[in-house]
């Protein structure tokens with residue numbers, strides 16, 4: 001069986017980190033002759049705008065639809081920064097999410113290597129056991145609602161339909177089951193909304209509770225207002241260990257806070273899936289949480305870890321090779337916890353090291369090989 | 372000249388912390404015979420729902436309109452938690468903000484006493500010089516847009532009109548001028564939006580830039596996407612020193628992160644003003660950033676500092692007594708940095724101490740007296 005992978009390198013550091021992730025994929029193909037991947041490439045973001053005047057074309061969207069998974073680099077940059085009337089490169093990501101109906105954005109927050117703990121802005125005892133996954137609704141809410149732009153006002157409709165909330169709740173529940181607590185019961189699901197202010201938030205809460213009562217009554221569901229969740233995430237992040245089930249807008253903000261928690265956005269992966277993980281392979285888009293970092297592009301300084309860990313998520317959810325996913329995460333851990341010939345840690349600048357993008361990518365690939 | 376103050380104690384710990392703030396106000400009246408305040412009281416939130424079935428009545432709103440300032444306790448609690456169709460106590464706050472047109476919510480984040488630094492979840496070197504003010508648009512955006520609630524969907528309209536953004540930008544600019552940098556130039560204004568995704572965000576950015584170019588060209592205005600601002604706020608909060616100019620929803624979340632930064636929401640004040648601070652007295656609503664803490668209400672454990680510092684903001688913006696405001700902040704600083712007869716720090720539980728609400732309030736009032 002041949003798996004179809006679409007690679008969209010994107011802009012600035014996107015292609016640089018994609019190249020490193022692909023090295024580990026090559027290792028996998030070499031070591032597991034039964035594992036075959038057919039890779040095709042496409043443009044997205046600024047790279048696509050430059051050639052086609054669109055941040056993503058219909059051909060690329062069609063290619064995405066007929067692939068098993070999409071490995072996506074980061075997108076955007078000042079050269080395409082918004083001029084009145086112009087379309088932003090980031091719209092390419094939104095269109096891709098929408099066209100594939102990649103409705104749940106999964107963003108785990110934990111230390112991928114214990115040696116990274118000292119990178120956190122937070123005190124070690126506050127963060128050390130942090131382990132939560134943000135499940136962000138990805139195809140609805142304010143980012144996709146009807147927009148108006150006038151001379152004197154502009155608006156976005158923050159709308160949720162029952163089915164959109166239900167399917168996202170099912171992803172949250174499925175992940176809670178994979179994150180068992182010490183007593184083997186599923187992790188807590190934290191529902192983060194603003195039910196006290198938003199009609200859509202109140203509806204979000206009602207529907208979420210309905211689904212959990214009906215389908216997942218063994219999973220503990222707790223409400224946490226989104227503003228308060230942001231505060232707790234900084235003050236005592238381990239209190240939110242488990243799954244944070246939240247809407248598109250709040251999920252966008254809450255998941256970025258994770259970058260401060262683990263010390264760098266450079267190590268945070270994400271998956272946008274089109275189905276319930278665990279119930280057979282799901283199609284998905286795999287990308288770093290961080291952006292395209294125009295300030296460091298072309299210097300070989302970018303951290304490839306987030307992209308590599310996104311590939312691990314791809315192996316787990318879309319290629320149904322969870323063991324290989326674990327091994328790739330293990331290779332990342334070993335790389336970050338080890339030293340090079342000069343006794344220096346193998347880390348890029350964002351993590352306080354001086355290794356190049358390539359050095360980190362090569363080390364992960366070679367650690368992956370020996371595992 | 373007699374100043375008119377409306378006090379709305381609210382629910383749970385609201386009345387407890389309001390009582391402590393009023394002690395310092397009494398000191399001021401005693402020590403400055405020319406300073407006269409006429410206080411009246413009203414209900415809001417659950418307390419109002421219980422008596423009137425409304426989270427705030429027209430009479431109270433009228434009283435607010437004819438006052439110079441409103442000192443507001445915290446609102447809400449599980450006993451009024453949302454049942455389908457029921458109105459939430461928090462709606463009382465929203466109606467008050469809207470009726471007064473208190474369009475800019477000012478939320479400073481810095482250490483009110485240096486001894487609090489060890490309470491932060493963040494490492495000391497990361498937070499020690501933190502000093503930013505979030506200016507949150509307070510009467511527009513998704514929280515106030517047209518709402519729909521149906522069987523299968525619900526929505527809120529995230530809408531901004533030019534004038535709403537302009538007046539908020541003027542508040543941000545005015546505050547930047549009061550926060551001068553070492554070289555005496557105004558502080559940076561950080562504009563936080565999602566112009567890359569939201570039509571309202573794009574409009575927010577355009578209008579903000581227009582206002583600054585036209586009226587405040589000496590002030591440095593920088594854009595920071597709201598998700599990225601959340602990350603920086605945790606990772607390196609001092610990078611955002613200055614004024615963070617942002618919309619209602621993003622401001623709600625970003626300002627709560629401050630609670631993690633300074634270690635407790637219990638010390639964070641806020642002002643919702645109806646005009647530009649500095650251009651003569653402005654009417655305003657002064658409340659703690661935190662909620663009504665039902666879990667500790669009635670135990671005398673609540674931290675009154677946020678409410679007392681909110682009173683200081685009231686003195687500064689609505690009563691035009693900036694010197695007295697400084698002195699009250701100084702009394703808070705002295706209280707938190709000092710010890711009681713047993714050598715114990717004078718702090719409530721949230722700050723790692725064991726003092727009662729009253730003990731902290733009394734100490735601030737007595738420190739205020741001798742200043």
Ligand SMILES: CC(C)[C@H](C(=O)O)[C@@H](O)C(=O)O
Pocket residue numbers: 090091093094252567568598
């Ligand atoms: C680039 C942008 C469209 C995107 C979003 O807002 O969803 C990004 O911030 C993210 O979090 O993936």
Ligand SMILES: CC(C)[C@H](C(=O)O)[C@@H](O)C(=O)O
Pocket residue numbers: 196197227461462464465623
């Ligand atoms: C209580 C609620 C209505 C309010 C808000 O969302 O504005 C609160 O969270 C705040 O931040 O002041």
